[in-house]
Amino acid sequence: MDDWENGGFGIYIHWPFCAAKCPYCDFNSHVRKSVDQSRWLSAICLELKNSAIRTRGRTVNTIFFGGGTPSLMEPETVAGIIKEIAKLWVLALDIEISLEANPTSVEAQKFSDFRKAGINRISMGIQSLRNDDLKALGRMHSVNEARKAFDIAKDNFKRVSFDLIYARQDQSKVDWEIELKEASSMAVDHLSLYQLTIEDGTRFGDLYERGSLKGMPNDSLAADMYDITQEVTLQNDMPAYEISNHAIEGAESRHNLIYWRYGDYIGVGPGAHGRISENGNKIATTTIENPENWLRGVELNGTSTIDDEVINHIDQASEYLMMSLRLIEGVDMERYKKISGVALDNKLIDKNIENGLIKVINNNLIATQRGRIILNTLIKDLLI
């Protein structure tokens, strides 16, 4: 068995367009007056063909349409991509095909056509259940509109997740607890709950630097909110299975699990990354980031790949640790050793156990709740 089979095989399609740019967002997303979707469909299909040559004979476990805002795609574009994937690979009988959607009425109208195209899971960016906060986050929908879109999604799909952003400006612990309880009572099977991160190069990043982004929580308040998040979701049978992701048992995002369990995935679309095991090597693939350059690259050169880098065994093991320590199931230390050729340092493990940041169960290294709050520091320490 190849190492990637521990995680599975998935396909990520990046749709880089949005109706407006949110002030906090540093994803590769752009606002364009018009997008020629048939040109994009052809280019995406061409890139899929290139990837299929490198992964022949595999079964696809998951497809994920992410963005940007893939709910702005025409259902025909989505259908065309899924059809092409089905021609090029074998699809798992229980394949998960997710699409990220913004909760506006325009997109909700398309949900039934997305279902007909083959989508079987929706991940909706509701972000907040408070109108003032939606405005502050620069969102184009109201709470009412989001709830309506969510109901339409539920009518069309068995599996519907939604995202909320917390640790927002002027949000108190009690505010968040009440809002999260409301969200939990709405939820179907999955919730993604992210702390607001201030990213360089965004509008919020600029405001923060100038000292003009008022009311952001300090680390201690944000950590308390993280603890509240764990308690409330647990009470509602949606415990965390990853730092920011919560699900009822069996409803975890299988696509994201492929990343966190360090499986293989193809990334198609501007800026999409991939990890492909090929001829005994694990390759990191990188594509052109700018949408127009990506499209021209595929049309003129037959590919948008700008870099294929062989990841050495030590770096593979580090990537595996960084990804899987995010999961509640943790890192399989035997697998780590097999990838790297060297076991993790026992002294470092013992020190972090003593500090209450990790625990070991059945040879799996697991970050505790405290450890997950400072995961990056913990990872750095373990990988010295």
Ligand SMILES: C[S@@+](CC[C@H](N)C(=O)[O-])C[C@H]1O[C@@H](n2cnc3c(N)ncnc32)[C@H](O)[C@@H]1O
């Ligand atoms: C790339 S977005 C795509 C979803 C969709 N376009 C939307 O906005 O609803 C995925 C999710 O990342 C989260 N996100 C993006 N930027 C963030 C930030 N700076 N801090 C916290 N969460 C963020 C949001 O919850 C968002 O729903």
Ligand code: SF4
């Ligand atoms: S949060 Fe979503 S809608 Fe807003 S800019 Fe980012 S990708 Fe686009």
